[in-house]
Amino acid sequence: MKKPKFQAPTGMHDILPEEQKYFQKIYETVSDIVSFYGFKKIDTPILEEAELFSKGIGLSTDIVEKQMYTLKTKGGDFLALRPEFTAGIVRAYIEHGMFTLPQPLKLYTFGPVFRAERPQAGRYRQFHQFDLEVFGEGSAVIDAQIIQICYNILQDLKFKDVIVEVNSIGDSQCRPYYKKLLVNYLKSHQAALCTNCRRRLRESPLRVLDCKEEKCQRVVARAPQIIDHLCQECNNHFKEVLEFLDALELPYHLNPYLVRGLDYYTKTVFEIFEEDSLEEKHIALLGGGRFDMLVKLLGGKDTPVCGVAGGVERIIEGMRARAVRFPRSSSPQVFLAQIGTLAKRRSLKLFEDFRKAKIGMIESFGRDSLKAQLGRAQKSEVKYTLILGQKEALEETVIIRDMDTGRQRTVKLDKIVGEMKRKLKIKK
């Protein structure tokens, strides 16, 4: 293949017409469900000040350290393509004084986010997320409800066996203490760890916990667990979350080794997987948690927040795997074929009549041979074809052809819209 002069940048993809239905389906599902729970939509800029992310997400996180697309404007501003939604939404919350609105304030959004990493399965440089955030409510009900919402969304998208993994990673009260404990323990077993983990031990010791290496897991199995070292408040909170999940009858795994890569989390963290993908691929469909410090950290009032982000492409992959079907009711059911210039003139008008009647119609004004037009009609899988020829145009009639049976009927031109309306309604 001769390489075209221009190609989409590495890790970024066109969303072709064929795949649009997946995105639409997901966005519709999310919007529907989430509005029921009182979420309002917000859109934030794709670019933000780079510092917003380095401060919010954490300077030493991979996302900020090496995955952020940054640029300097002509005016000297240092901006970054958003690598996730939360920081931007929190910024907007503070900037517009949304703490004056009735709390909890529930916001959602979706769109592209960017991370400059090596693309691979389920991972792109430009990908799409939907994102929910609940501001101003510290209660564990919210944590559980957000998980419930995610679960509902996946159910609606026909995911059967979904499993939620939850954990609590404590807060500024208890986590530093636990970290010390863990580091001490790991240091004494350093020899038994993989090289990666020995590095992690220095940089982010919590991450050793979810290493997949067998030898590390053996060490980790005896390590002190954060849930045994939560402070009173975190402990209660976590218990409540689990109780609520029980009450909702949501299947969950308590995974004491679940930690997340973003610094801003406190207390609850969770990830949602497809159950059968758990063993081989460790690719989460959604991930989220609570971050009660973030608003203050970014310059706002002390406000608890809980949120989640879903990976649209990853969900689509799952939908593809289970061959989720889409009703094709929205696609046009009528094809308009025309022969001769007089008929063509009439057809243009007729086409407009159908548009006004909100009946989907496909035309092929560029083609003249009836054969070619019927071929086209057949390919577009319509139920009916209207044939308007020279003769019909003169007689003010039109032929309705049923594409399944091949039966034809001639109808007066001024009756046709009503007639088709009836036919298509009855069919449904």
Added chain:
RNA sequence: GUGAGCGUAGUGUAGUGGUUUAGCACAAGAAUUUGUGGAAUUCUUAGGGGGAGUUCGAAUCUCCUCGCUCACCCCA
């Protein structure tokens, strides 16, 4: 950033140094038929990512480069 695999028409592929004017299928367009689709026939469009080398000869071997894919890291 590290490592591995792969790159032949729009798509999917065959060919593993000469019998290749690179074969096949699907897709797309046209004709047979200026008024009736799913079939058939014929025709058309279009190809070894790019560069260098080995060789009498390269899609085929070597190197470089670009791209894609997968894994690690990390994450949605």
